[in-house]
Amino acid sequence: MIRIVIAGPRGRMGREAVSLVHHTEHFELVAVVDRMNEGKTLAELDGFPAIEAPIFTDLERCLQTVQADVLIDLTTPEVGKRHTEIALRYGVRPVVGTTGFTEDDLARLTKIAEEKKIGAIIAPNFAIGAILMMKFAQMAAKYFPHVEIIELHHDQKLDAPSGTALKTAQLIQQVRSSFMQGHHAEKETIEGARGALYDGMRIHSVRLPGLVAHQEVIFGGDGQTLTIRHDSFNRASFMSGVRFSVETVMKLETLVYGLEHLIE
Ligand SMILES: NC(=O)c1ccc[n+]([C@@H]2O[C@H](COP(=O)([O-])OP(=O)(O)OC[C@H]3O[C@@H](n4cnc5c(N)ncnc54)[C@H](O)[C@@H]3O)[C@@H](O)[C@H]2O)c1
Numbered sequence: 184m185i186r187i188v189i190a191g192p193r194g195r196m197g198r199e200a201v202s203l204v205h206h207t208e209h210f211e212l213v214a215v216v217d218r219m220n221e222g223k224t225l226a227e228l229d230g231f232p233a234i235e236a237p238i239f240t241d242l243e244r245c246l247q248t249v250q251a252d253v254l255i256d257l258t259t260p261e262v263g264k265r266h267t268e269i270a271l272r273y274g275v276r277p278v279v280g281t282t283g284f285t286e287d288d289l290a291r292l293t294k295i296a297e298e299k300k301i302g303a304i305i306a307p308n309f310a311i312g313a314i315l316m317m318k319f320a321q322m323a324a325k326y327f328p329h330v331e332i333i334e335l336h337h338d339q340k341l342d343a344p345s346g347t348a349l350k351t352a353q354l355i356q357q358v359r360s361s362f363m364q365g366h367h368a369e370k371e372t373i374e375g376a377r378g379a380l381y382d383g384m385r386i387h388s389v390r391l392p393g394l395v396a397h398q399e400v401i402f403g404g405d406g407q408t409l410t411i412r413h414d415s416f417n418r419a420s421f422m423s424g425v426r427f428s429v430e431t432v433m434k435l436e437t438l439v440y441g442l443e444h445l446i447e
């Protein structure tokens with residue numbers, strides 16, 4: 184039995200994660216961390232199953248009170264960073280879907296995980312199709328170094344570019360010689376027209392109601408283009424990755440950033 188705390192249970196992802204844990208035989212939801220509802224149980228909130236997990240508004244108090252193995256964090260960038268560090272310091276393994284972590288954040292958290300010899304997973308995208316899309320993009324970049332990334336998300340998303348787009352750019356950077364794409368004399372007549380710049384490649388962020396999470400990676404070569412696209416149409420698409428991460432983090436002794444390191 185893996186004892187789990189979920190932070191952000193009333194969010195779009197948090198609700199799916201509560202349902203996943205509730206329906207998985209060897210998972211137990213021992214508490215949740217919410218922005219409000221301290222002292223209640225999840226069962227008392229509208230729209231949740233009858234789970235008697237206590238609600239805390241502070242992760243430290245939660246981890247001082249309940250015995251937990253794993254924290255699933257699905258909150259906001261600043262909260263997610265703080266929660267990951269607290270969980271590691273309390274010896275609780277973080278599985279983090281929250282995006283917006285910088286390279287400095289990842290380096291700092293990796294150091295703590297290694298000092299504590301404790302597993303942690305930070306996954307910008309839990310959907311298997313998205314992991315494959317990133318792997319395929321890295322393969323293609325060896326042959327097509329000219330590439331632009333277009334990520335499309337719902338308009339309630341806080342961070343841009345998306346964690347997935349950043350991760351994709353990092354994976355491409357590993358196999359591509361660094362160079363500035365486009366014309367050397369190119370000028371934007373409206374600021375931002377060419378998107379965000381990452382190691383000479385451009386990342387474009389679209390935010391619209393109706394979208395969930397989508398990404399296209401477009402490669403251009405002599406007389407041809409190659410487009411690799413992934414679409415998540417609902418949040419259930421992320422849950423097999425969350426389940427896999429909770430099971431896998433129990434066997435790790437360091438921080439892993441990205442599920443591409445864990446799937447064959
Ligand atoms: N890794 C993935 O596959 C994946 C998939 C979808 C979303 N995400 C990321 O997950 C995060 C959550 O996404 P969402 O769409 O569910 O957002 P959301 O806004 O629907 O939910 C976030 C929840 O966090 C709660 N929250 C905020 N501060 C808190 C605090 N201090 N303590 C406890 N809870 C707090 C909010 O009340 C809210 O319920 C985002 O960073 C998003 O980018 C990742």
Ligand SMILES: O=C(O)C1=N[C@H](C(=O)O)CCC1
Nearest residue numbers: 282307308340345346347396
């Ligand atoms: O809904 C979101 O927010 C998502 N964020 C992830 C990202 O930033 O890459 C991907 C899945 C959906």
